[in-house]
Amino acid sequence: MKILITENFIKNLPLERKDSVLEKVDNFIDELKNNNNEVKNISNSYSVRKVKGNNNIFKFRVDIANRILFTFASNVNNIREQFKKENAIVILDYCNHDNQIKRAKNLNFNVDYNELEEEEVFENLIDQNYKTYYYNPEEVITRIVDDKTLVNLIKEDEKNAIYYLNEEQEECLRSGLTPLFLFGSAGSGKTTVGINKIYGVYKEYEVNIGYFTYSKLLMKETSSMFQYLCTQNGKTELNSKIAFTYLSKYLYNKSNKTKAINYNQFVDWFYTNANRNAKIKKIKIDVLDIYKGATCC
Known part of the structure; x- marks a missing residue:
């Protein structure tokens, strides 16, 4: 099962909680897979809900002050067909209570704290902040992993990561x-x-x-x-x-x-020999770039 994970999620994942959160994500994906991506069959401990006002985005509970947002490839219009076929899960973002408050203030949203429990305030903040959010794989940097390599791949932040290619890159x-x-x-x-x-x-x-x-x-x-x-x-x-x-x-x-010759020697050689060639003049490559390409090790 292929899983898409945005750089927003990786960036917002708190360093001190990385291991525990990724383990939670791993277990959640296992349960989704075992239930054929049927959210209604997921155990209540994850408290999976849709974002109010946005039928394409779900959130599940890490703990009282943290949520993870996700969607399915079937909800993304311009994603490649291979991901739609298996209805891949897309991990969109990591939401922390304090950060959601800051974001709501920046967007001029108001929440009445007097009438709501703290956790419900948090849920409402996410709903308001993400009700107009739309995931576009053509614009958002996204990694591709599978359910066997999820935790290790992100935990170690490997340079081996495979990225989703947008249409221009394809x-x-x-x-x-x-x-x-x-x-x-x-x-x-x-x-x-x-x-x-x-x-x-x-x-x-x-x-x-x-x-x-x-x-x-x-x-x-x-x-x-x-x-x-x-x-x-x-x-x-x-x-x-x-x-x-x-x-x-x-x-x-x-x-x-x-x-290797040094840069000054190379410049002397270039301007007295190679630069006489009309074809090289037309390329218009800076001599320093040529030198770096030939000598950097």
């Missing part, structure tokens, strides 16, 4: 072997798209694949992510047609050099 994967330049800011998902891209090529084509990174550390991380993705999709052995390396190592091996 389009990059559909280009086959066509050359593709991918640009994006930090955290925009470039590495995730790259790993999924080479995985698709790895499965579909009998070609040699080289994955180059700036640094040795990033090479190890991307290699680990790729192997994790293969394992999650039933492939436990990698063949020799794919190689991960970092650029400086590759260049050293190809040039039979053992010592």
Whole structure:
């Protein structure tokens, strides 16, 4: 069973309670699975309720001052069909009493504390804060896990995490072997798209694949992510047609050099030799970026 978990939930999860909360989520998902996602059959200890005014979002009780919000893929219009078919659960957010009060004040909501019990006040705060909330997997960073790896994956905050790809990112994967330049800011998902891209090529084509990174550390991380993705999709052995390396190592091996030149030496060489080439001038790449790509390790 695939489970989608938003970065909002991970971000709002209190560090000091991570283990106990994740264990609670794990047990809740087990019970959901055993009851074919029928919320009405879940034990009363979770006190599952719908958010008033929003029929697509549910909340369940961690304790008196904490709730977890979730929905099902069947309630999400623009989610990929594979998740709708199994009606995957989506963990949306972690709600703490004090944070809900702050959020309500920011939204100018008022709650009458005189007539309600404290826990009921909390429930009403969540209802008011989330009654217009709509989960959009195209915009919200979302991890994909399964019921066997949920706790360990988030608890350790592994770099191996598999992320939900939005439609624009999915389009990059559909280009086959066509050359593709991918640009994006930090955290925009470039590495995730790259790993999924080479995985698709790895499965579909009998070609040699080289994955180059700036640094040795990033090479190890991307290699680990790729192997994790293969394992999650039933492939436990990698063949020799794919190689991960970092650029400086590759260049050293190809040039039979053992010592890198410094930046000033590189600039002198670049402007007196390589920059004479008209094709290189048209690329308009900063000389520092070229040097970092060739020497960072």
